Amino acid sequence: MSAELSLPHHRLPAARVSELIRGEGGPDTLALLLGAERSRRLLLLRLLGDTTDLGPAWDLLSRAQRRAPQVVEDILMYPQTGMWLASALRQLRATAPVDEPPLPAVVGRAGALAAAAGLRAGLDFAMDVPVRHGWVPLPTLGCAVLPVSAPWATATLRAEGANAVFEVPGATVAVPSPFDVPGPHWHPVRRLSVGPEGRRLTVILEDTDPYRTYPVPAEPHPLSEEAAALWQRLLEQAWAVLLDEQPVTADAIRRSWLSLTPTAARERFRPRSVTSGDAFGGIEASEPDDGTQFAATLIHEFQHTKLGGLLHLAPLLNGESGASPEELWYAPWRDDPRPLGGLLQGIYAFVGVTAFWRGHRATAPEHDTLAHFEFALWRIHVSSAMEQIHRHPRLTPLGRALLDTLRGQAAQWLFEPVPDKCxxxxxxxxxxxxxxxxxxxxxxxxxxxxxxxxxxxxxxxxxxxxxxxxxxxxxxxxxxxxxxxxxxxxxxxxxxxxxxxxxxxxxxxxxxxxxxxxxxxxxxxxxxxxxxxxxxxxxxxxxxxxxxxxxxxxxxxxxxxxxxxxxxxxxxxxxxxxxxxxxxxxxxxxxxxxxxxxxxxxxxx
Structure with a gap:
């Protein structure tokens, strides 16, 4: 493998590549991945602009960029922006699911991005925005509810001075000032902040943006105050665990995790969580059993986020090379057989989970046998998964280096003592x-x-x-x-x-x-x-x-x-x-x- 990965505009030094293939990745490595993701988003936005007419939205974004560049940066890097861009381009290429919204409504979200940027930058403007079943989400700001009966419609958002109003035929809805104040027809985004000064984590608790769920958009579902408070408590517990047990990883998470999409609690010991390579920095997660389980979930999804960012820069797999595209494998964390790429994603994620339980059992109470069991179980699972494919011909040099490194690490874990019962x-x-x-x-x-x-x-x-x-x-x-x-x-x-x-x-x-x-x-x-x-x-x-x-x-x-x-x-x-x-x-x-x-x-x- 070469000393570093050379790319047209982004480079990962050898030390950063080594971090990632070990399943690690500190704040500096995540900063490089975020920089590459920013370029990718800009390219996707430019491609969408070359394919469709984004004129008014583009002009407003340009004005906001000149007035408040960090505002446009925040909106560009918002996970839901990445998901929207990928979904819109897939739909333009006729590769999106048939149940996607109408194309004009999808492309029209560019107006919502521009309007959010204009409001946050304090600009005067008028911008048409799509209405989805009466909802108008403005990324990073919140969601308005308009009296519109049609499933898909258009509203005009007018901003002048400190006043902003949505207009539809026969009705107007004002946006509160400041924007984070709830109103009868306005649901502001909630931000969860946990941890001490200097190690504080702040994420948006996203419950209204359609592109918060992966891979299919979903209708807004605002949380109650009680539910939001519960997520605040759970995140406080999880963050305390991560700060204590994995401080370097926690610092990297703090700088790259941007939004949390909450979903309903599932059966005990069976949480569900999802990330998408298109939505870098976003996590969708079911209500966890407790803070420790939530901490493990965050590590799991952070692994996916890192690997997704790496895959946007360099592949782990070559083309088919004679292998059937339907080649399927046993993944110990899935009920269904998985393709090679999906199995690699799972291996990388659950190596992180195994490492979490390995560290957590050192701090768990003496009578807590569950942490020992989890470590022992997941080290077997990841080892067996890697044994299936570690010499697969489709692995690139980077893919082989990653898998060999993780495999060696898991092999050492197998020798660590665990109580006999566990x-x-x-x-x-x-x-x-x-x-x-x-x-x-x-x-x-x-x-x-x-x-x-x-x-x-x-x-x-x-x-x-x-x-x-x-x-x-x-x-x-x-x-x-x-x-x-x-x-x-x-x-x-x-x-x-x-x-x-x-x-x-x-x-x-x-x-x-x-x-x-x-x-x-x-x-x-x-x-x-x-x-x-x-x-x-x-x-x-x-x-x-x-x-x-x-x-x-x-x-x-x-x-x-x-x-x-x-x-x-x-x-x-x-x-x-x-x-x-x-x-x-x-x-x-x-x-x-x-x-x-x-x-x-x-x-x-």
Whole structure:
């Protein structure tokens, strides 16, 4: 790899590249990425101006630039501006989703950007702005509500002196002065500020801009004061964790994170967060369980932000080079198979998550086993993901350097001591997840399954060797909640002092976790015998969930019984599932799953 990345106008010195390929990146590195992103935004804006008529908006932006250049800079670098520019250009090229707003409304947002800049710069002007279902968002300022019945319309914003008014046929709506004051028809942007002087983080709590959600725009949804106060408290907690445990990373986040899009709380231990390479500096996140989880989420999305910025400068992958564009891989953090680029994104993000838990367990209370479990689990996940692709021919020199560096780091983590209980549970959950993924997404060939069914019905001693061939990946859209066992384990580590379990308590535990079976709760509690019986019963039912095959394998392995069946179900549950389904269709009777799995295992000698 060369000493530095040479680009037409931007250069990343070797030291900064080294930071990024280690999964790190301090304030100076982020400043370089932000500078490159600024140039990219300007190019996109110029391209949009060359393609459409932005005359009045362009003129007003130019006036604002002369009067208050930092105002235009703020609006240009706002994450939602990047998302809008990319969406508008995709729509112009007819590559946007069919449910996008009408093109004039999309392009017309340039007027809203210019109007926001004009207001903040204190200019007098008149500017047409798009109205979306009665809402008029002005980036970095807020959102007006106008009495317009049509889904898409146009209003005129007139500003003179300290007065600004929206005009539509038959009505006017005034913008308060100052702009951060709420009004009957005006929702100002909220800013969350946390942390001590000199280390203070300030972000916009974005709840009205349509381009705040990724990748599809959404209608405004202003938060209540109570909800905004809750996000303030959660961010205070998360920021305190990051300042204490990762101060350099916190400083980089402070200088590059610009907006937070809040979404509703999800199931416990299953937060959702999103970033987009087009919206550098923006994060969309569900309401977290607590500040620690939120801190981990911020690290996760900051990793995506850094890698997205790097990818705008240099690729990690070459062209297809003979590889199928549909090549898919196992990603331990996703229910669906992922393309190579998506898997790389996840690896980079979850290396950061692993590093977070590695550091956090040193500061967590002594009785807090959850941090140890998270570190142990994620280090296994990222290592297994990287082992799949570390020699892939499509990796560029930069891509190889990044993956080799992260792989070496994760390999060292595997030797760090973790309490025995947490380590055993992490290994259980990691192997269970990959087996559940295989049960859903791996498919033996039809001819091999048919031959195996005939051999079984004929009483053959062993199945045909053809079943042992590697199965192909066929995405199963029904695959969901493959992390159910890990979520059940998290509940036990976080909440339960009593290690005893019963069928009744297992049923209650499973009821808390979407996609979990009672057998899963028994397995998470270490009741191998109870889990075996429950899985076998489940596999005799009509629903016969795919994940039960993987769970049965882990229960057999935990109990130390039926080693041949356990081996087959832990490593190739898709074979048992496919043959079992075929036998059920052929005979109307479901064979004993343990006996079938033991017989199938003999195909590999």
């Amino acid at each position: 380590l055993a549970l992490a290994r259980l959950c990691a192997t269970d997840r990959v087996a559940r993924w295989r049960a859903h997404h791996r498919r033996p060939s039809v001819s091999a399954v048919d031959a195996t069914v005939r051999a079984w019905l004929a009483g053959a001693v062993t199945p045909p060797p053809s079943l042992a061939a590697e199965s192909e990946i066929v995405p199963d859209p029904s695959a969901r909640w493959l992390d159910s066992l890990a979520v059940l384990v998290r509940y036990r580590l976080a909440d339960m002092d009593d290690e005893r379990t019963s069928l009744g308590t297992a049923e209650k535990a499973a009821a808390k976790v979407a996609g979990a079976l009672t057998a899963d709760a028994l397995l998470a509690a270490g009741d191998a015998t109870g889990a075996r019986h429950a899985y076998v019963s489940q596999l005799a039912s009509e629903s016969c969930p795919a994940g039960a095959w993987a769970g049965l394998g882990r229960a057999l392995a935990m109990a130390g019984t039926d080693p041949a069946a356990a081996r087959l179900l832990c490593h190739h549950p898709e074979r048992a599932r496919a043959v079992h389904q075929a036998l059920l269709r052929s005979t109307g009777t479901a064979p004993d799953p343990v006996r079938l799995a033991a017989w199938l295992s003999s195909a590999e000698g």
